[in-house]
Amino acid sequence: MFGSFHYVPILKAAKGEFQALRSLSPDLRSDITPLFDVINPPFDWKIERPKCSWEVHLERVVGGIRTAWPERGSLFIDFPEMELTDRTSNGCHPLICAFGFIREAALRVIPCMGLDRDTAFLKAVNQVTAKDKLGVCIRLKSDDLEDMGGIGARLARLQDSLHVNVTQTDLMIDFGYLPDSALNRSIALIFQLLEILREIVAYRTFTVTATGFPDSLSDIKVRSIGHLKRTEWILWKTITTSRVLGRLPTFGDYGICGPDFAHVDPRKIKSTANIRYTLSDEWLIVRGGAVRRAFGQFHDLASALIARPEFFGTSFSSADDWISRCARKLEKPGSLCTWRQIGTNHHMTVVVNQMREEAMAASREAMAVPTIQSELGG
Helix, strand or coil: CCCCCCEEEEEECCHHHHHHHHCCCHHHHCCECCEEECCCCCEECCCCEECCCHHHHHHHHHHHHHHHCCCCCCEEEECCCCCCCCCCCCCCCHHHHHHHHHHHCCCCEEEEECCCCCHHHHHHHHHHHHHHCCCEEEEEEHHHHHHHHHHHHHHHHHHHHHCCCHHHEEEEEEEEECCHHHHHHHHHHHHHHHHHCHHHHHCCEEEEEEECCCCCCCCCCCCEEEEEECHHHHHHHHHHHCCCCCCCCEEEECCCCCCCCCCCCHHHCCCEEEEEEECCCEEEEEEEEECCCCCCHHHHHHHHHHCCCCCCCCCCCHHHHHHHHHHCCCCCCCCHHHHHHHHHHHHHHHHHHHHHHHHHHHHHHHHHHHHHHHHCCC
8 A cells, every 4th residue: 555655644634734735736645645533523612512413523524535635545534532422413433424424525544443442433443344345554552562462462353353454454553742751662662563563564554653743832932933853753763774674664643733632612722823844853833922813923933934044945835835925924824724734734745755765765775785795796
């Protein structure tokens, strides 16, 4: 389905992310297989209940995916925050309902399954895989790797329950939020897994995902410029630098946001304007003041960004061109959703280019080996 030098972004199934993916060129999208984390139906905090039913929400989500992914290539979907008792108005499991809309939209979607999901979720995934025959993505968390000795048996039992084999399974190791303090431990766990799980070479795909992006920017002062380390990139680079591995993992991340979902009354949140700008191994954060209705400050933040040497230039991506135009007040300042789209579009462009550079380096290295052997008489 895809190789080691591909990109699997884990994106929240929301408007900003859909628009970011849609605005990428087809050439870039060809190197991407997204995983959409479906957010629960929007909540009305005034009356303390969801604004719409699961079926209405899922129809909108699938419609967003359809417009964001016009090529109809394969993608993944998951429901990480769904409650065990969540059902549609007619008692249907949300995953079953979602795949009804997915089939109507003619999308090739592979469901995600974890070792910690309940029986109802397992049955729903089983029903989907039996009907669509597209296989399954098993998404492991870092906690699942604590019992490393039994991981192979647990995976085998789950695959038996889903009636799939390793060649029909995409294996994903998802570390979620990865602070710098946990980086070395995570690297060690991956190497240990690769040593124990010998059949990993037979899985359809093998992806390692994480993010160094926190759920809050509180560590960066208001009205300042700061940096955050892309620990997920350092993790992947460290793993893939070891050419003794039987299989190099594909790279995945969470774009420009943390992995968790906000469950807080937005009326109690004091959001600040910020631009999240991806660099080679870190993020540049240009942070403003409280938003409220002061969106005009984004003009100044954009101006501060393009004046820095780290700015990639207007021709790098559609997002960078828009940032430049915004700085010159040729565009409206945009909303928080707008800047999620812009930051995500730039981020995905950076990562795809990094993957292509890594692929070229690996190709050059592979071509050099026979030459060296020839010179040595091997």
